[in-house]
Amino acid sequence: MILKIKTSADVPSSEITPEWVYRSRRDFLKTAAAGAVGVAAGGRALLAKAKPVPLSLLARAPLTQGALAPLSARPSAYTTDPKVDPVNSYEELTTYNNFYEFGTRKNDPARNSGAFKTTPWTVKVDGLCAKPGNYGIEDLVDFNQLEERVYRHRCVEAWSYVVPWIGASLSQTLKKLEPQPGAKFVEFTTAVHPAEMPGLRTAGLQFPYIEGLRMDEAMHPLTMMVVGLYGKVLPNPNGAPLRVHIPWKYGFKSGKSIVRIRFTDKQPANTWAVQTPNEYGFYANVNPTVDHPRWSQARESRLPRFFKDRPTLMFNGYGEQVASLYAGMDLRKYY
Amino acid sequence: MSLSSAVDRVLRTRAFYWTAFLACLLPGLVLAWKFGQAATGATPDALGPDPVKETLHTTGRYALTLLLVALTVTPARRFLGLNGLQRVRRMFGLWSFTYAVLHVSTYLVFDQLCYSPRTCQWHDIWVDFTKRQFTFVGLLAFTILLALALTSTNGWIRRLGKRWQTIHRFVYVAAAAAVVHFIWGQKSDIRLPLEYAAVLALLFGARLYLSWQKRTRGLARPRERACP
Numbered sequence: 001m002i003l004k005i006k007t008s009a010d011v012p013s014s015e016i017t018p019e020w021v022y023r024s025r026r027d028f029l030k031t032a033a034a035g036a037v038g039v040a041a042g043g044r045a046l047l048a049k050a051k052p053v054p055l056s057l058l059a060r061a062p063l064t065q066g067a068l069a070p071l072s073a074r075p076s077a078y079t080t081d082p083k084v085d086p087v088n089s090y091e092e093l094t095t096y097n098n099f100y101e102f103g104t105r106k107n108d109p110a111r112n113s114g115a116f117k118t119t120p121w122t123v124k125v126d127g128l129c130a131k132p133g134n135y136g137i138e139d140l141v142d143f144n145q146l147e148e149r150v151y152r153h154r155c156v157e158a159w160s161y162v163v164p165w166i167g168a169s170l171s172q173t174l175k176k177l178e179p180q181p182g183a184k185f186v187e188f189t190t191a192v193h194p195a196e197m198p199g200l201r202t203a204g205l206q207f208p209y210i211e212g213l214r215m216d217e218a219m220h221p222l223t224m225m226v227v228g229l230y231g232k233v234l235p236n237p238n239g240a241p242l243r244v245h246i247p248w249k250y251g252f253k254s255g256k257s258i259v260r261i262r263f264t265d266k267q268p269a270n271t272w273a274v275q276t277p278n279e280y281g282f283y284a285n286v287n288p289t290v291d292h293p294r295w296s297q298a299r300e301s302r303l304p305r306f307f308k309d310r311p312t313l314m315f316n317g318y319g320e321q322v323a324s325l326y327a328g329m330d331l332r333k334y335y
Numbered sequence: 336m337s338l339s340s341a342v343d344r345v346l347r348t349r350a351f352y353w354t355a356f357l358a359c360l361l362p363g364l365v366l367a368w369k370f371g372q373a374a375t376g377a378t379p380d381a382l383g384p385d386p387v388k389e390t391l392h393t394t395g396r397y398a399l400t401l402l403l404v405a406l407t408v409t410p411a412r413r414f415l416g417l418n419g420l421q422r423v424r425r426m427f428g429l430w431s432f433t434y435a436v437l438h439v440s441t442y443l444v445f446d447q448l449c450y451s452p453r454t455c456q457w458h459d460i461w462v463d464f465t466k467r468q469f470t471f472v473g474l475l476a477f478t479i480l481l482a483l484a485l486t487s488t489n490g491w492i493r494r495l496g497k498r499w500q501t502i503h504r505f506v507y508v509a510a511a512a513a514v515v516h517f518i519w520g521q522k523s524d525i526r527l528p529l530e531y532a533a534v535l536a537l538l539f540g541a542r543l544y545l546s547w548q549k550r551t552r553g554l555a556r557p558r559e560r561a562c563p
Contacts, residue, residue: 088384096384104524106383157522159385204523275523294469294519296459303384306374308446 068232073146073166078222080150080162080317087150088161090230092303097237098155099256100203101190108199109237116196118241118257127187127263130178137242140173141227148231149224154286154316156250158308159301165245166228171219173261179215183263187212188244188255205275211255212268212282213246214325222247222321248318250284281335285326286316290335339416346419355423359401359430363437366393387445394438399513401431402480403534406510410541425487428506432484435477473516479509507542510535 099109102116123140126132146166154160174186190209194200200207217223224245227234234240239256246253252272262268272280279293288298288311301308315322326334345351370390372381382389405427408420449455463470483503485491492499514535517528 091380092384100523104522106385159388161384202524202526204525294467296462298459299456301385301387304379305385306387306445307448308387309448 068235070232071143071146071166071228073148073228073231076147076149078149078151080152082150085150085152085162087164088303092161093163093229094235094237096161096303098157098251099199099237099239100205101192101197101199101207101209101257102237103199104203112198113196113236116193116236116240116257118236121241121259123242123258124260125177125262126260128180128183128265129263130180131176137227140176140242141168141225142172143227145172146228151224151245151247152316153245153247153251154300154312156252156280156284156292156297158292158295158297158299158312159303159305160310160316161303163245164230165224165226166231166234167224167226167245169221170223170225170244171221173225174218177261177263179263182265184215184265185212185263185268186215186218187260187262187264187268188258189260189262190255191257191259205271207271208259209255209271210268210274211244211253211270212264213244213253214267216325217246217322220322220325222318248286248315248322250286252280253284283326283331283334285331285335286312287314287331287335288312289314290332342415343417343419346417347422351419352423352426356426359427362397363394363434366390387441391438391441391446394434394441395513395517398431398434398438398480399510399517399531401427401434402506402510402513403531403538405431406506406535406538410538410545413545414541429484429487432480435480439477469516469519472512472519476509476512476516479505479512483509507539 095110096106097109098104098106099113102109102112121137123135123137124133125135145168147168148164148166150162150164152160153163179186188211190207190211191197192200192208213223224247226239226243226245227241229235229238234243239254239258242258243256244254244258253270267282270280270282273282286297291297297312299308300310300312302310313319369378369381370386372378373386405424408424408427411417411420443449443455443460447456447460449460464474465471483506486495486499486502495502514528514532517531518525521528
């Protein structure tokens with residue numbers, strides 16, 4: 001199934017929708033919904049999905065979150081249509097995360113990542129490339145060429161939200177490192193800071209967290225090296241200071257807080273596929289026809305949600321761009 | 336007067352009965368209030384960005400907790416002599432069932448869209464219950480609880496006579512199935528469900544010990560009488 005992805009005007013969503021306008025629009029919706037309650041049955045209010053910014057959550061988040069430096073970025077043609085996929089609030093995106101190094105509950109990363117130190121940050125590059133070594137973030141990402149891209153993010157747990165990332169195509173980073181022809185895969189390792197990551201002992205996963213991509217997936221222009229969110233430097237719960245995002249794959253493929261990039265000729269042993277091989281594979285492409293053994297992937301909950309009423313799109317709606325990467329592959333076998 | 340008989344006297348009071356009743360009801364009321372806050376948009380984050388998943392997990396945990404509370408009644412009577420607890424055992428069981436009903440309803444209405452027969456995802460429900468062990472064991476636990484709730488009335492206790500006790504021992508199967516459902520619902524961190532499993536194992540062990548004790552004493556008693 002090939003799905004047409006709509007691209008929006010060439011203005012970043014943060015300019016179209018400043019946070020405060022976005023909030024007041026949602027407040028308006030809330031008022032409208034409240035009016036509707038009087039008229040329609042109570043259940044209708046649930047469908048209206050009114051959602052002003054939850055200030056109490058902001059208050060609970062670590063203090064450093066509010067002080068993040070702003071980043072300037074140019075708009076991208078890869079941004080989703082805001083009419084179809086309205087951007088989630090900053091609070092939703094930073095208080096509902098899977099980042100098991102900080103704990104397994106969704107609000108654990110927001111609560112437990114306040115002490116996580118992201119400066120100084122070094123990324124070790126090794127394996128089959130011409131430029132191995134230790135790099136700073138500025139060496140890997142050109143901060144004068146940042147783009148804002150609004151991507152759909154689909155978790156393997158059948159929920160999704162819409163995220164205004166700031167960064168650039170991962171290919172720009174990888175090209176600088178000059179992969180050798182023998183490099184067939186690239187592997188990402190997430191940081192392990194035992195004193196700052198309480199989940200390391202309790203999450204029941206093997207750490208460090210390893211993820212990886214086939215070289216052609218990593219070089220695809222949609223695959224993003226992310227350094228920011230919502231016009232600011234990337235917050236800790238979202239994988240500061242450096243993460244990847246692959247919008248057509250389940251969220252666990254997108255490694256956070258990356259400390260190592262390794263080029264290899266063998267398929268990386270990614271953490272979840274090692275942990276539970278019958279449930280999580282290496283490819284993890286969003287696919288409504290291949291269910292997780294314990295739940296269906298046919299529908300998803302778009303947060304904030306009441307009803308799980310959104311049909312899941314093949315390749316998360318990015319099929320037009322990426323389906324050709326998997327031509328002839330049995331996606332039931334390579335899940 | 337011993338401590339246990341003093342406690343037992345308190346357990347037999349009407350005040351204790353209604354305190355226990357409120358203790359079962361209040362967490363549900365708090366959850367319902369938060370859900371209402373989230374649903375109407377008054378406090379949209381009352382249960383986080385996914386209030387339905389939060390409600391599913393909370394009602395499920397309350398149902399299992401109260402089931403384990405109901406199962407502690409008999410060991411507490413036999414080991415501590417707190418026979419007054421017998422008066423609240425059925426209530427705990429029925430509260431457990433109530434939260435289980437809310438748990439299943441949340442799944443049906445919000446995840447499977449069963450707010451009307453037209454929107455209900457019958458096929459997905461069928462697949463969940465027949466092809467997926469995780470949901471199947473949950474349904475098994477719920478079905479047993481339903482049967483036990485229906486036969487919990489005085490009328491059914493009388494009608495079933497001795498069979499009532501045999502039937503109601505299936506509560507251990509329900510609790511075990513619920514714990515397995517809880518474990519299988521996790522992705523990697525199974526510490527919390529394992530705590531429930533440990534409590535259940537302890538309670539089951541206590542019951543086995545009590546029935547073994549009853550049997551050996553039952554054999555010993557006539558001999559005691561023969562030799563005064």
